[in-house]
Amino acid sequence: MEAASKLDVESIRADFPILRRKIGDKPLAYLDSAATSQKPAQVTDAMRRFTDHSNANISRSVHTLASEATEAYEGARAKVADFIGAISHDEVVFTKNSTESINLVAYAFQNAVAERGADPRFVLGPGDEVVVTEMEHHANLVPWQQLCLRTGATLRWIGITDTGRLDLEHLDEVINERTKVVSFVHVANLLGTVNPTSQIVARAKEVGALVGLDSSQAVPHLPVDVTELGVDFIAFTGHKMLGPTGIGVLWAKAELLDAMPPFLTGGSMIETVTMERTTFAKAPAKFEAGTPPVAEAVGLAAAVDYLAALGMDNVRAHEKELAAYMLERLETVDGLTVIGPRVPIGRGATVSFELDGVHPHDVGQVLDSEGVAVRVGHHCAKPTCVRFGVTATTRASGYVYTTTEEIDRLVSALEQVRKVFA
Amino acid sequence: MEAASKLDVESIRADFPILRRKIGDKPLAYLDSAATSQKPAQVTDAMRRFTDHSNANISRSVHTLASEATEAYEGARAKVADFIGAISHDEVVFTKNSTESINLVAYAFQNAVAERGADPRFVLGPGDEVVVTEMEHHANLVPWQQLCLRTGATLRWIGITDTGRLDLEHLDEVINERTKVVSFVHVANLLGTVNPTSQIVARAKEVGALVGLDSSQAVPHLPVDVTELGVDFIAFTGHKMLGPTGIGVLWAKAELLDAMPPFLTGGSMIETVTMERTTFAKAPAKFEAGTPPVAEAVGLAAAVDYLAALGMDNVRAHEKELAAYMLERLETVDGLTVIGPRVPIGRGATVSFELDGVHPHDVGQVLDSEGVAVRVGHHCAKPTCVRFGVTATTRASGYVYTTTEEIDRLVSALEQVRKVFA
Amino acid sequence: MNLDELYQEVILDHYKRPRGVGLREPYEGESHQVNPTCGDEITLRVHVEGGTVADVSYENVGCSISKASASVLYELVKGASVEDSLERLGEFTELMNSKGQGEGDEETLEDAVAFAGVSKYPMRVKCALLGWMAFKDALVRAEAAVPTPGGGAEQ
Amino acid sequence: MNLDELYQEVILDHYKRPRGVGLREPYEGESHQVNPTCGDEITLRVHVEGGTVADVSYENVGCSISKASASVLYELVKGASVEDSLERLGEFTELMNSKGQGEGDEETLEDAVAFAGVSKYPMRVKCALLGWMAFKDALVRAEAAVPTPGGGAEQ
């Protein structure tokens, strides 16, 4: 049913200047795209063109540059909205990263508590429950923990099976009538698991809870359609999808954005201001206080164009092949244990593993000496580490520019690791 | 006492590709630097070099790119800290803009209320007072208004005199024993006033209040030394000081950052995380949740280098001359009234004005047709507008690349405005 | 930039001598609209009688485009049937969103076709639409007989 | 990248056969340190007797650099006067912050000079310093006789 990879990886690679970089005398094999992706020349060129030709602050003046900048910025919003199947462009809020996007939603609950006449869906207190999973990135765990701490609500979570899948056996108990919001990871950044969403979303809806996704590792790698997903909000981040740092996205249903109290306040998000009192603009402006990341939005739009031209189905197919190849080849390494799904089904091309008796720091260091860049550590998912009884893992992750030859280099470098620490 | 301008404006202009832009058939005269500054090639080049050579996520891996990226990011922090005379580099927190920086401080108070064992300086409630001024940008007004709304504290403010200066006559009454924090604008973005700080800072200290500055329009234009200023925190923003969008700065005393509860939570700001509970890293990491604006920090560092090479004393001297020239020339325009200080003392090269019988939108539009880019509107300072009985103004603002010839073009374009709307 | 295209004589004329200005009684619906980016405001009332827009009255603060647009609106819809006035609203909105492509039908839009040039200036489209948004809102309120906040005391 | 420079034989030896490992009684100060970027941890105790570091005992989870560094620390400071041990701490910290420029004095730092190469790797400097930070903190607690959280029950 799945099409074979239609990506022309060699010609894609030619768009990424950094892939011609050498580490010492070895060519770079960049297997750390789950931490941040590399950027094609199309993205940096678009940003440079904007800066050198149209740079201005937006929405604030009538001069030509300001008008071009505003169109570029709003054009980027439209592009991102279309990319994820949003019904309205105004459902896309630009933030600084996924982390801010999720905090924005969590603070909507916190602020609603202190607000008169707040939408009851956001008013949280003792007896109310918030649900996450055990495989969250800290970005989708700590804000909810803090929210519960500050409001007296209770945090609950869905566990993980030994094979790195969500344990949905007790779903109906974890998500119940007391649940006010469910926020869970779409694709797990440590395990590589692609979570099926429909059952959790359905259960959340059944009990009248809001439900959202941390799609930071999903939007860059899979076709994502927010309308099909049926969720209330999703968060993702520019730098993991070929775009620049400094920009993230919160998508939420228009109706929800309207109901949420503002978060950051200041310029550009107001309707009118007196010394005594402020009324607020409509979303998305309401959530974009201050000068937004204008050049970064231009870069993100170029990244979306790039991905759309490749076709997200093709991206997904390529990464399925990569995942299968990674799992197969890594299994040949003595003493290596994959943490997370071991079959290339319902998972992305992000694979964490342990190497017997060698600390991930040391693994990463030796790999680097071979030009192979992987990430080592807890990957901002300490509870997942605890669940699998490790303090850290080594993680290799691929993207549209990743070749099987780079995986081969990873595997032989791992043999090198074993030699050094024999 | 003041040195005459030592800036070689023509050679500076050569560094800014956008200044060669034409608007229609007219060369661009960019007089909107108070909204956002233009960026020299040095800044865009540095960012490009970083992206094409060293791009990686920071603080998270041991590979060469990650190590280079981390050094670049922390190097930027050091540069910014030195630029403003901070005692420790760790007193600089990177945010997304000034607005976030100020919200971060305001939320420290809001969150302290909900926290057990919070530092009493941040615990706010009914009876407590927060002080701002009537000449604030919304960024330094609305967050404090919201804070008061949510905690029951009272917002008070220092008024403005008819000549656009802070009215300090009732200072001792406005700032009193109930005052917990004073936050005021260092250089006003609508009026152009450079506020003297020592008297307000001294009074705040006297009553034991925290005191901070919105230095968004100060750091780009004057020598700023946080230690000399004697304040507890300042906020500023990259895009107004030749740097990129997507990055801002909060400087605060180390001791204060330690005492403040975290704001945005997630990755990179934690010490340890379990499903039940999180402990936090030390500042500045504590306040930098998620992937920071890494490339933007590199750009900001290049901007700081650029400004430091010019010399902030020289920048200030150049702008004093510009301000004097602007005021003198604008006075020759029939029906024009300057809003703000009319003498080039204690003010920057940002001048707001009204033109009798012509709405600022129309002024701006006609100026644009002459290639002159100014900002029109309320400049995110509606209370200042109300204070001076206008709904909007036209504002011209200069920077290091601004010439007197551009001011001349502004003045003749204003004559053109009068003709169209005669 | 071609200034004349934006500031057509018709527009400058309506700006300098706005028609129908002032808040009048009776009215069934009132709307207050603000352009948050520039602070421009309008308070607008509609008086509907037997399916006809019997009067449109308003007070506003704004630029030439927003003032002229309100004046043109007054001329176009006063005395028209509610149905026709909504049709004009649709046509005018479409013209404003045409990014310089539309011309507008002079038969129906009359003086309002002078705003065709404005549609090339995205920052000014909001100015031209402010009064029309107020009209639309006021009409909805009139039809629903929604009591308006401040009962006309606003402005 | 020159791997051998980082992973000197001395370091690999201490890593594979760490000296002094285990938590022992008696002790006056205990410290628990975490490297937040990688999750590595150490719990370290000091036992001070008559101005001398009579024992340093520890349990740790970490990479070769952090484990070897703790082992070297044990060898260097056990039996030394508190004053000398603080001097070693200063020297070692300086060496780690030398960005590849320092060599370290073999007279005083002994095996610890093998860490000179680590100072070229900013991401690993924290690993090398983790145990030493714990030592410094434990010593402060011992001197102040500050009761330690969890009373040794931690780890």
Ligand SMILES: Cc1ncc(COP(=O)(O)O)c(C=O)c1O
């Ligand atoms: C005085 C002042 N404060 C705050 C800001 C807000 O800065 P930013 O939009 O970068 O957050 C500005 C500029 O818009 C300003 O001029």
Ligand SMILES: Cc1ncc(COP(=O)(O)O)c(C=O)c1O
């Ligand atoms: C699953 C997941 N969620 C959230 C984040 C946070 O993204 P950012 O650091 O851009 O805020 C990441 C990446 O670090 C991630 O992988």
